[in-house]
Amino acid sequence: EDWENLYHASGGPENLLLLGFKNDALKPLTGKTVAEVAAMRGTSAEDTMIDLVIEDDSRVATAYFMMSEENVRKKIAQPWMAFGSDAESLAPEGVFLKSNPHPRAYGTFARLLGKYVRDEGVIPLPEAIRRLTSFPADNLGLPDRGRLRVGHYADIAIFDPATIRDHATFAEPHQYATGVHHVIVNGVPVLLDGEHTGATPGRFVRKPPPTR
Secondary structure, eight states, X not given: OOXXXXXXXXXXXXXXXXXXXXXXXXXXXXXOBHHHHHHHHTOOXXXXXXXXXXXXXXXXXXXXXOOOHHHHHHHHHSTTOOOXXXXXXXXXXXXXXXXXXXXXXXXXXXXXXXXXXXXXXXXXXXXXXXXXXXXXXXXXXXXXXXXXXXXXXXXXXXXXXXXXXOOOOSSSOOOOOBSEEEEEETXXXXXXXXXXXXOOOXXXXXXXXXXX
């Protein structure tokens, strides 16, 4: 009762998915649930989790299934709700393929714009864009980002509202979303007609110091 027990909140080991390990010997377990691994090893779910933490030196990546679609829609509809992926930037190649990230790493924004805006109409498209751009920029105190204005940094994503869609799943997370045609970062095109240009104009974004 005194700590956030995600395992208990998820409802059981069948709702705890193993996404990745640093220990190569454990990588075959990627994509399995704790319940499945416990059955394979003949140990309890609790002992299995502790063993995996020890064997992977506390670096096990996991996902807990404890949300409902109804609750997600209710949260999206709240006017104070901004959106973020809570994930690192990845690519379906090289070292990134050694782990199974949460599908939100590839699909968060396309899922919002495709499933919840276009297909289900939870919020209008202009409001969704505001909550992906100017609203979080304002929340973070970034005055020159999040809006198309003269003198602002030109960070622009050009997508087709009719076709944008996420494809990443827990079983196959390394899948780009579709429907995004061009991306401009700090005024420099990095994606043109769906192809990376090779440009890397991104920079560390620092919040301005407080004024006195």
